[in-house]
Amino acid sequence: MLARYALAAGAALCLSVMPLLADPLPSWRDTEAKARIVAFVESVTDPASDQYVTPPDRIAVFDNDGTLWAEKPFYFQLLYAIDRVREKAEADPSILNSDALKAAANGDVEGLLAHGKEGLLEVLAVSHSGVSVDAFQADVRDWLESTRHPTTGMAYNEMLYQPMLELLAYLRDEDFSTWIVSGGGVHFIRAFAAEAYGIPPHQVVGSVGPADYEANGAPAILKEPGIFFINDKAGKPLAIDSRIGKRPIFAAGNSDGDFQMLEWTTAGDGPRFGMIVHHTDGAREFAYDRESPVGKLVRGLDEGPDRGWLIVDMAEDWGRVWPVSP
Amino acid sequence: MLARYALAAGAALCLSVMPLLADPLPSWRDTEAKARIVAFVESVTDPASDQYVTPPDRIAVFDNDGTLWAEKPFYFQLLYAIDRVREKAEADPSILNSDALKAAANGDVEGLLAHGKEGLLEVLAVSHSGVSVDAFQADVRDWLESTRHPTTGMAYNEMLYQPMLELLAYLRDEDFSTWIVSGGGVHFIRAFAAEAYGIPPHQVVGSVGPADYEANGAPAILKEPGIFFINDKAGKPLAIDSRIGKRPIFAAGNSDGDFQMLEWTTAGDGPRFGMIVHHTDGAREFAYDRESPVGKLVRGLDEGPDRGWLIVDMAEDWGRVWPVSP
Numbered sequence: 224m225l226a227r228y229a230l231a232a233g234a235a236l237c238l239s240v241m242p243l244l245a246d247p248l249p250s251w252r253d254t255e256a257k258a259r260i261v262a263f264v265e266s267v268t269d270p271a272s273d274q275y276v277t278p279p280d281r282i283a284v285f286d287n288d289g290t291l292w293a294e295k296p297f298y299f300q301l302l303y304a305i306d307r308v309r310e311k312a313e314a315d316p317s318i319l320n321s322d323a324l325k326a327a328a329n330g331d332v333e334g335l336l337a338h339g340k341e342g343l344l345e346v347l348a349v350s351h352s353g354v355s356v357d358a359f360q361a362d363v364r365d366w367l368e369s370t371r372h373p374t375t376g377m378a379y380n381e382m383l384y385q386p387m388l389e390l391l392a393y394l395r396d397e398d399f400s401t402w403i404v405s406g407g408g409v410h411f412i413r414a415f416a417a418e419a420y421g422i423p424p425h426q427v428v429g430s431v432g433p434a435d436y437e438a439n440g441a442p443a444i445l446k447e448p449g450i451f452f453i454n455d456k457a458g459k460p461l462a463i464d465s466r467i468g469k470r471p472i473f474a475a476g477n478s479d480g481d482f483q484m485l486e487w488t489t490a491g492d493g494p495r496f497g498m499i500v501h502h503t504d505g506a507r508e509f510a511y512d513r514e515s516p517v518g519k520l521v522r523g524l525d526e527g528p529d530r531g532w533l534i535v536d537m538a539e540d541w542g543r544v545w546p547v548s549p
Numbered sequence: 550m551l552a553r554y555a556l557a558a559g560a561a562l563c564l565s566v567m568p569l570l571a572d573p574l575p576s577w578r579d580t581e582a583k584a585r586i587v588a589f590v591e592s593v594t595d596p597a598s599d600q601y602v603t604p605p606d607r608i609a610v611f612d613n614d615g616t617l618w619a620e621k622p623f624y625f626q627l628l629y630a631i632d633r634v635r636e637k638a639e640a641d642p643s644i645l646n647s648d649a650l651k652a653a654a655n656g657d658v659e660g661l662l663a664h665g666k667e668g669l670l671e672v673l674a675v676s677h678s679g680v681s682v683d684a685f686q687a688d689v690r691d692w693l694e695s696t697r698h699p700t701t702g703m704a705y706n707e708m709l710y711q712p713m714l715e716l717l718a719y720l721r722d723e724d725f726s727t728w729i730v731s732g733g734g735v736h737f738i739r740a741f742a743a744e745a746y747g748i749p750p751h752q753v754v755g756s757v758g759p760a761d762y763e764a765n766g767a768p769a770i771l772k773e774p775g776i777f778f779i780n781d782k783a784g785k786p787l788a789i790d791s792r793i794g795k796r797p798i799f800a801a802g803n804s805d806g807d808f809q810m811l812e813w814t815t816a817g818d819g820p821r822f823g824m825i826v827h828h829t830d831g832a833r834e835f836a837y838d839r840e841s842p843v844g845k846l847v848r849g850l851d852e853g854p855d856r857g858w859l860i861v862d863m864a865e866d867w868g869r870v871w872p873v874s875p
Contacts, residue, residue: 279749356790413794423605424794425751431791436783436809442816444790457762464682464770465757466792468739468750483762490768 283473287405348448363414460487497532609799613731674774786813823858
């Protein structure tokens with residue numbers, strides 16, 4: 224009987240200790256990057272530590288494009304918009320009333336980008352407005368299900384970074400709230416964020432277009448042309464203030480559009496963590512930084528290390544990239 | 550021994566059943582209003598009910614002025630702004646460079662309101678800008694601690710409605726998330742919402758002023774003059790969409806500024822609850838509706854009952870008004 228009790232106690236001990244010993248970040252190699260992340264999380268969650276942070280203040284913010292999922296050859300939302308312009312033009316060619324829209328319908332992204340912000344607004348007006356939020360998000364989900372990435376052949380919502388999914392789950396397990404703070408459109412990201420990342424709609428902060436409340440008949444929120452707020456660069460700390468109302472203690476990004484978010488996060492008192500995902504892995508993903516039209520990263524590389532930010536080397540620090548092998 | 554076991558079992562039964570029997574809304578009289586609220590909450594939280602709603606969708610939105618705390622003689626945020634204009638003018642009379650600002654400094658609210666939106670923007674510019682968010686919120690808390698209401702003599706943040714505090718707590722106990730969706734300024738409300746209502750900053754949706762991210766020295770969010778978004782009338786469903794990203798199932802307001810929020814909420818599929826706090830209690834609080842410059846309520850009274858909205862009669866339905874007797 225004594226032996227049986229001892230066995231039972233041992234089994235109970237195993238069950239209670241095992242979750243602590245399990246690796247929360249199995250797709251991260253055992254490099255300094257992983258060690259720094261784990262050391263930070265352990266210090267702010269240890270009530271005996273002078274770095275302890277209470278759960279309501281454990282706010283972690285993440286850029287989306289290039290940080291949680293891929294962004295090459297161009298932001299996936301832009302590829303969606305171009306697909307929809309082309310489809311609408313097939314039904315009604317007269318909508319192609321500008322060179323920017325013609326470039327978009329031809330899939331000529333560089334040609335479209337040459338028209339600058341005005342060209343993008345024309346594409347957004349055709350692809351992202353005149354529709355209810357519900358219908359728009361259903362359409363985004365249809366597109367994600369039916370379209371494949373031009374070079375990897377993967378579904379876009381399979382091109383999530385497995386190490387970052389593990390990081391999100393690890394932080395939530397440690398009573399962090401995890402937020403997306405992205406330059407992408409808030410309605411676009413919400414269409415897949417809950418399923419892809421486990422992040423509910425109210426924790427997605429993005430760029431915002433004008434909208435109209437239509438009360439005739441069944442009330443609806445209608446997306447209108449234009450841009451109301453661009454959630455990029457200095458817009459990110461402003462949106463964090465306006466939407467979250469507290470300064471995060473953890474911020475992750477990959478481009479100079481995230482610089483101010485990391486600066487704002489890490490300039491606060493107490494323990495702080497800033498992290499930049501550096502796209503160094505041309506074999507498994509894409510290699511780009513200073514010269515790239517998307518995800519351009521200059522200042523973060525030059526100033527980040529002196530600011531104590533972790534520069535994640537995808538090729539070195541990540542054991543795998545995608546959740547499912549392509 | 551048997552009797553002792555039976556007693557112990559009885560005690561355990563009492564302990565486990567008591568929370569269910571305790572009245573979650575003790576300051577609500579036993580009228581139809583209370584019965585309707587409780588019936589709704591019980592039906593959407595009962596997994597066996599065909600009205601069952603999962604916790605992530607149990608979203609409840611509340612107007613603030615006149616719904617969670619008082620708003621007479623004028624919105625308390627306006628009284629704060631006027632106090633600050635007067636104090637700043639005592640230090641530097643040259644700031645009173647308009648009739649609207651002079652009226653404000655003289656405490657002549659009607660005179661100020663006669664100048665319309667432009668006058669209010671001038672008062673906001675003097676009282677709500679040129680300061681960091683942190684400093685502004687500290688100042689609001691100072692004001693709440695040091696100022697008393699002109700007729701009740703109570704602190705403004707004692708003029709909360711006890712029945713509504715109980716309703717907030719009841720809903721949260723039943724796994725609702727509770728949100729403020731107010732025409733008041735988001736930074737102003739957040740200065741006291743966590744302590745007063747148990748509502749964290751990210752669940753306060755309000756009107757928003759322009760802000761600037763200042764990175765020189767210690768990074769700060771600076772409040773700028775003007776208005777970026779007015780969270781009133783049709784702005785409320787738009788802000789709910791933009792900020793929460795889901796349609797609430799419960800909405801409470803008190804004025805026609807809340808009409809669209811209740812309309813949007815109650816037009817959704819499945820069980821919905823719309824509630825209007827009707828200020829009928831001139832003895833304990835204030836009696837006003839159709840003719841009042843603040844909290845004007847016409848359409849809600851005329852159309853609300855046919856839409857199935859509960860019209861709460863403060864004098865009849867509430868056993869007490871304030872958390873602490875004045």
